[in-house]
Amino acid sequence: MTDNQYMTLNNGVKMPLVGFGTWTLRGEQGKQVVLEALAAGYRLIDTAHMYGNEDIVGQAVAESGIPREEIFITTKLCGTRAGYKLACQGIEESLDRLQTDYIDLLLIHEPYAEAAEMYCALTEAYRSGKVRAIGISNFNAREYLAFIENCDIIPMVNQVECHVYYRRKELQKTLETHGTKMQAWSPFTEGQKPIFHEPILQALGKEYSKTSAQIALQYLVQQGIAVIPKSSHRKRMEENLNIFDTTLTAEDIAQIHQLETGKTLFGWYDD
Template sequence: MKYITLNNGLKMPMVGLGTWDLRGEKGKQSIINALKTGYRLIDTAQMYGNEDIVGQAIIESKIPREEIFITTKLNRSCAGYHEAKKGILRSLKNLQTNYIDLLLIHEPYPEALEMYKAMEEAYLLKKVRAIGISNFHNDNYENFISTCNIKPAVNQIESHVYYPQLSFKQKMDNDDIQMESWACFTEGRKDIFKEPILIKIGRKYHKSAAQVALAYLIQNGIIVIPKTSHLERMIENINIFDFNLSDEDMAQIKLLNLNHSLFNWYD
C-alpha cells in the first residue's frame, strides 16, 4: 500500500474501499473481506446509512483500530453548528470508535462554514484526525478555503479517466489540499472496463482496464476508493502498485478526457 501525507502530517492510504451501497450482514462481510485483503482505508458517510456496519466490521476483523483509516461525511441533517456537533457524536457512536480519521462535509451546503466550525473544534479535541470537504468546486471551493480557519486536508470529488479534473488537482496542490476521487469507475455512466485504450495498455503489464484506470489516477497523485462487494475485484483493485504507466501511456489515457462531469454535479 502507498500512503500520501496530508497537510497536517497525517498519512492516508492511496487506495480504499468505497461503501456507498453496502448494507446489512452481506455488506459487513464485504468490508471484513476488504480489510483482510489489505485495505486500510474505508470510506463511508452518514448519507449511506451504513456507518454501523463499518464500525462492526472493523471490530470483527480484529485488525488494530490504529491501522485503519476511517473516512465519514456529514450530510444535510447536520447543516448547522449545533447539528454538526450532534452529527459528529452520532458518527463516533455508529462507528464504535473514539476518533474519526477524516471527516468531510458531504456537499457545499449553505451552512457549510457553520458545520466546519464544529468540525474544527472536534479536530482540536482530537475526536477527528483530519477535516475536509467533498464536492466543493469553483466559487464554493474558493469562498470556503478563503474563509475557514483550518485549511481542509482533502476535497473528495468526481474523478475518473473521462473527467480526471487534473487542472483542479493542480489548483488544490497549490493550495496544499489533497484531491480524492469518487466514481473512479464512473458508477456505470460509461463502460470503463471495456475501454479499448485501457485494455490495450493493460495487456502490456498483464493488468485489467480497471487496474490501468486506477493507476492513472494514483500516478496523478489522486486517492481512489473503488466500490465493490466482490472479493476478486477487491484483490484486483488493490494490486496496482507493482507497475508504472509510461509517459506515453499517461498521454494516451489523457485523451479520454471529455472535459465534463458524467453526473452534472458541478453544473
Template sequence: MEYLTLNNGVKMPILGLGTWDLRGSPGYKAILSALSVGYRLIDTAKMYANEEIVGKACKDSKIAREELFITTKFSGSYASYEGVKRGIDESISLFSDSYIDLALIHEPYGDVFGMYEALQEALECGKVRAVGISNFDKNRYLSFIKRCAVIPAVNQIESHVYFSQLDFKEVLNAHGTQMQAWASFTEGRRNVFAEPKLVEIAKKYNKTAAEVILRYQIEHGIAVIPKSADVKRQQENLNVFDFSLSEEDKAQIALLDCKKSLFNWY
C-alpha cells in the first residue's frame, strides 16, 4: 500500500474501500474480505447506514487499530453544529472505537460553517485525526476556505476518466487539500470497463481496464475508494502498485475526459 501525507501530517492510504450500499451480513463479509486482502482504509458515511458493520469488521479483522484508517461523513440530519457534535460521538460508539481518522462534511449544504466548527473541535480534542469536506466544487471550496481556520485535509469528489477534475486538483494542491475520488468506475453510468482505449492499454500491461483506471488516478496523486463486494475484484483493485503508465498512455486516457459530471452533482 502507498500512503499520502495530509496537510496536518497524518498519513492516509492512497487506495481504500468505498462502502456505499454495503449493508447487513453481506456488507460485513465484504468489508472483512477487503481487510483480509490488504485494504486499510474504509470509507463510510452516516448516509450509508453501515457504520456499525464497518466497526465490527474492523474489530473482527484483528488488524491493529493504528494500521487502519476509517473515514465517515456527515449530512442530512447532521448538517449543523449540534448535529455533527452528536454525530461524531455516535459514530465513535458505532465503530466501538475511541476516534475517527477522517471526518468530512458530506455535502456543501446546511450549516457548513457550524458543521466545520464542530469538526475542528473534535480535531482539537482528539476524537478525529483529520477533517475535510466532500462534493465542494471549485467555487464553493474557495469561498469556504476563506472562513476556515483549518484548511480541509481532503475534498472527496466525483472523478473518473470522463470527468477527471485534474484542473480542480491543482487548485486543491495549491491550498493544501488532498483530492479523493469517488465513482472511479462511474458507478455504472458508463461501461468504463469496456472502453476500447482502456482495454487496449490494459492489454499492454497485462492488466484489466479497472486497474488502468485506478493507476491513472493514483499517478496523478488522487486518492481512490472504489467499492466492490467481490473478493476477486477487491484484490484486482489492489493490484495497481506494480506497474506505471507511459506518458503516451496517460495522454490517450486524458482524451476521454469530457469535463462534465455524470451525476449532475455540480
C-alpha cells in the first residue's frame, strides 16, 4: 500500500483508509474470508468483542504469512466490559483471542455510561504499549464533546455510521477540530438502501470506469473519512481497494451530496 492509502492519526500512527469489516463472519468459513481479504491486499481488519470472531481474525492473521507489523487490527470493547476493571479484563481477552502482543486500534463500541472508566483502561493500555491507538465508536457530536472534556488523550478515531445518504459533515468537522478522525462503518448501508443501483453513482461510475460501490467509497475517502466495507467475494474485495487511481471533482461530490438525507438508517444517533 502506498502513502496515499493511509491516514495519519493524531499520535502519528498511520491507519489504512480502506479496511475490511468482519461483523458477519464466523467459524472456519469466516476465517477463510479474512484470509482471502488479506490475500487481496487488505491491511486493516476490523473486529469487536460484540462480533464474537476475534479468534478467527487472530487465526487468519497468524496463518496469512504476512508480518504482524504490516496488518492493522482494530477491535472494540462492548457493554459486557463496561467499567474500568472489566475493560482491563477485556483488553487482555482481546490480546489473547487475537494471538497478538498489541492491538493497533482499540475502541469503546458505544457511548456507555461507563465509557470514561473504560477509557482509563484504554489509556493505560496505550501508554504501556499494548495498544497503538485508542478511540470511540458511535458517539454523536454532543456525546463526543462531553466525553473529551475529561480525556487525557483525545480519541484518535470515532467509528460511526457514514455513507452517501448520511454524510455527517458537521460531526466530522467537530471531530477534526479536536484531532479525531472519522471512520465509516456501513459505507454500503448494509442493504438498507439500493446504493449499488443509485443512478448518480452509476453515472459517475460509467464516467470513471468504476462501480457504484467504488464511487461511494471514493466519495468518503476523498473527504478524509476512512471506510470499512465488507464483501465475501474476491472480485468485490479487490474492487473496493482499487479506488485510489480516481479523483472525483467538486462537481461530482456536489452531485453525490444530493443523496444526503440527514437521517440514520440504523437508529443509532440523534444528531
